[in-house]
Amino acid sequence: MLILIPKRKFEVPVQAACISPDVFKGKVTAEIANMPITEGNRNLKLGDLFEIQEDNLEAPYITINGDVSKVKRIGSAMKTGEILVNGDVGMHTGEKMAGGKITVNGNIGGWSGSDMKGGLIEVHGDAGDYLASPYRGTSTGMKGGVIIVDGKVGSDSGCYLHGGILKIKGGAGRFLGYHMSDGVILVDKEVDVRPGACMTGGKIVITGTVEEVMPSFTIDSVKPKVKIDDTTSAAGPFYVFLGDLSEHGTGKIFVNKANNPQMKFYEKYL
Amino acid sequence: MTELLIKNGFVFDPINKINGEKMDIAIKDGKIVQKVSSKAHVIDASGLTVMPGGVDIHTHIAGGEVNTGRIIRPDDHVKDVERKTAMTRSGTGYSIPSTFTTGYRYSRMGYTTVMNPSMAPLQAKHTHEELNDIPLLDKATYPLLGDWWFVLENLAKGNVEECAKHVAWMMDITKGYAIKIVNPGGLESWGFGHNVHSIDDKVPNFCITPREIITGLARVNAMLNLPHSIHLHTNNLGLPGNYITTLDTMKALESVPYNGKPVGHITHLQFASFAGDGWAHFQSASEEISSYINAHNHMTFDMGQVIFTDTTTMTADGPFEFSLYELGGHNKWVNSDIETETSGGIIPFTYKKNSPVNALQWSIGLELALLIKDPWKMFMSTDHPNGGPFFAYPRVLAWLYSKKAREITLKHCNKKAQKKSLLPSIDREMSLYEIAIMTRAGQAKALGLSNKGQLGVGADADVAIYDINPEKLDIARQFKVARKAFKHTTYTIKDGTIVVKDGEVVNNKTPGRTMWLDIQTKNPCVIDEEMKRKFKQYWTIEYDNYPVFEHYLKVPQKLTIKASV
Numbered sequence: 066m067l068i069l070i071p072k073r074k075f076e077v078p079v080q081a082a083c084i085s086p087d088v089f090k091g092k093v094t095a096e097i098a099n100m101p102i103t104e105g106n107r108n109l110k111l112g113d114l115f116e117i118q119e120d121n122l123e124a125p126y127i128t129i130n131g132d133v134s135k136v137k138r139i140g141s142a143m144k145t146g147e148i149l150v151n152g153d154v155g156m157h158t159g160e161k162m163a164g165g166k167i168t169v170n171g172n173i174g175g176w177s178g179s180d181m182k183g184g185l186i187e188v189h190g191d192a193g194d195y196l197a198s199p200y201r202g203t204s205t206g207m208k209g210g211v212i213i214v215d216g217k218v219g220s221d222s223g224c225y226l227h228g229g230i231l232k233i234k235g236g237a238g239r240f241l242g243y244h245m246s247d248g249v250i251l252v253d254k255e256v257d258v259r260p261g262a263c264m265t266g267g268k269i270v271i272t273g274t275v276e277e278v279m280p281s282f283t284i285d286s287v288k289p290k291v292k293i294d295d296t297t298s299a300a301g302p303f304y305v306f307l308g309d310l311s312e313h314g315t316g317k318i319f320v321n322k323a324n325n326p327q328m329k330f331y332e333k334y335l
Numbered sequence: 336m337t338e339l340l341i342k343n344g345f346v347f348d349p350i351n352k353i354n355g356e357k358m359d360i361a362i363k364d365g366k367i368v369q370k371v372s373s374k375a376h377v378i379d380a381s382g383l384t385v386m387p388g389g390v391d392i393h394t395h396i397a398g399g400e401v402n403t404g405r406i407i408r409p410d411d412h413v414k415d416v417e418r419k420t421a422m423t424r425s426g427t428g429y430s431i432p433s434t435f436t437t438g439y440r441y442s443r444m445g446y447t448t449v450m451n452p453s454m455a456p457l458q459a460k461h462t463h464e465e466l467n468d469i470p471l472l473d474k475a476t477y478p479l480l481g482d483w484w485f486v487l488e489n490l491a492k493g494n495v496e497e498c499a500k501h502v503a504w505m506m507d508i509t510k511g512y513a514i515k516i517v518n519p520g521g522l523e524s525w526g527f528g529h530n531v532h533s534i535d536d537k538v539p540n541f542c543i544t545p546r547e548i549i550t551g552l553a554r555v556n557a558m559l560n561l562p563h564s565i566h567l568h569t570n571n572l573g574l575p576g577n578y579i580t581t582l583d584t585m586k587a588l589e590s591v592p593y594n595g596k597p598v599g600h601i602t603h604l605q606f607a608s609f610a611g612d613g614w615a616h617f618q619s620a621s622e623e624i625s626s627y628i629n630a631h632n633h634m635t636f637d638m639g640q641v642i643f644t645d646t647t648t649m650t651a652d653g654p655f656e657f658s659l660y661e662l663g664g665h666n667k668w669v670n671s672d673i674e675t676e677t678s679g680g681i682i683p684f685t686y687k688k689n690s691p692v693n694a695l696q697w698s699i700g701l702e703l704a705l706l707i708k709d710p711w712k713m714f715m716s717t718d719h720p721n722g723g724p725f726f727a728y729p730r731v732l733a734w735l736y737s738k739k740a741r742e743i744t745l746k747h748c749n750k751k752a753q754k755k756s757l758l759p760s761i762d763r764e765m766s767l768y769e770i771a772i773m774t775r776a777g778q779a780k781a782l783g784l785s786n787k788g789q790l791g792v793g794a795d796a797d798v799a800i801y802d803i804n805p806e807k808l809d810i811a812r813q814f815k816v817a818r819k820a821f822k823h824t825t826y827t828i829k830d831g832t833i834v835v836k837d838g839e840v841v842n843n844k845t846p847g848r849t850m851w852l853d854i855q856t857k858n859p860c861v862i863d864e865e866m867k868r869k870f871k872q873y874w875t876i877e878y879d880n881y882p883v884f885e886h887y888l889k890v891p892q893k894l895t896i897k898a899s900v
Contacts, residue, residue, distance in 0.1 A: 199410075200409065201410065202407065202408055202667075204410075
């Protein structure tokens, strides 16, 4: 439908919650260029910062070509349609998203997919901290949808996760899935310390490595494989840990047995 | 100076027994007067309802626990943001709005006087700093004295007179307005991990029972001739079966001499009217409580109505907040023990229609308000923010004046709660006159504020004008129209100045006064060496830094009272 190209390099954060297929739907290019947007403390129009071109794709489809790593809240609360970003994108991308798809050919900023309810975010790069974590103080985070990251993610990802799936093909920072109560997190490479702290439900599957699990988790069993979603499962075998017991939690952490020989001592407690 | 004439409004002024009469109200220099000159600015109020400015007897809007509530709830602020306008400052907060927003929102609803009901004496300075920043409203605050060590010591010795002198001194140094008692004895016990479970349990380390604290302070209240009665949050609050404690408390207060002026005010009565022997058998005790209240005149009450929304509960009743923490699935929780004075607890809570307990709590609040026949005894409140934020008041009013509104909400409530609710059997629909009593006249009378809650000559010119035409609008049928009118006034007038017009704040130069009591006892309280020694030993604040001086208040209003001791 539309192609947006930043007119220059942004030095200060740009708030652009209006860049969403739902908002653009049914509007002509001139109307879209006139939508309010802020750069730092200045109130501007979308057309001041972006060159807007029309393409011949019919579906509600927005393409952004260029570096928008300073642009926040792209695709906020979107329900339908698709956004493709060829470049890095800023914080809060796809927050409160309920449907549709965001594809990023680059890196994505912190707090992306925050409070997400549905839809798909695909990142062919790295993600910042607080991926899929809710606003500070909120006790229920992402409720549904899927986030796939090809690279690594920062710390505190999947906090208060209450549903949906995070598939991380790189590594993950500390406090992965902090306080999560449901949903699935899959990490294929190394996980930093304290995954699943305070978790009360859901599962974290680590097919890569992790130095240790917290002492408030207890070993439960060894399982040959674990289901990720309706169609896929991860092959193990896995050590299964239950916790976080300090929260009377019944969450599960699956740790790949072959990649984590330092956890062999747990087997004597089985 | 300024003159105003409100012409042709339907006036509801229960203190002066004016029930919807079409008349003019004249205002000069911030007071209601007999008549004004022809130069007066005229407000055409024809077809509008004119009431005295609203008075709220119990709303947590300032102080230590309110601010700690703000700190732990960034999620509450992000969902409700007020932008700055040419006239108003910006603010945030849904259940715990920031100070300026609190003032604006109250004023838009036609309120002009609000009472902050719980202030730990140790946090008096903080509380007054926040009250200073709440514009457009007259304010006062009640120091928590029910578990204050010197009160307990004096009452345990049976030394009521000494206790009275001490309370007079406390009102002065905290710049307070009334004696607030929260879970008497229970908060002191909470410091040691316990609670009291009836009004005859012994308080650890003090040879005293809650009954002695309550009746003792009620006697002190009478000796000091305080304008308000003791302001009481009962023991066992928020626990099933607690209505027995509430009844015991009311009976205990019968022993205090009653001379036409109420001897006690039980606040958020809904939370104190639970029957049943556990949450699974949770029942309403509104019938038992209301039939006692209908037969006795020695006390006043406010509702503590529950609203179905996400809110933040906060009270000095630490043990109660702990039980809420256990009940509510271990949400984030603040628990504190404030030295020798009181305790505190804060926990976010969501009242849900589909919860059998919450839905019945909603019903209990309304049952009580409707079953208590005399509106001069029972006032409207949500115990903001414990039952719900104060700007939901129009919704509470709609439930009171419209059976239809109640039926619509009840239909969406939990089925078990629907069966237990008495609401379908209650046909009462309140009139605008009764609403005016429950929201201003009754509250002002109970607070002893003779210049508030009325529009007689000499009263403060605090007026609320609503877009309700009682001749044309049937509020019970078209409850949504009236509810909208109560949400935003056509005019709010504070001290003779128009501060809100058509729901928008149009004046930012009215800070509102802070009222405090200067109680003149025959002999002042002696601060002896022993007391100073105790301050050194048990308080984190030096005695000399403890008092709040009058210059600390932005616009102080000293009310001088002659005590009989």
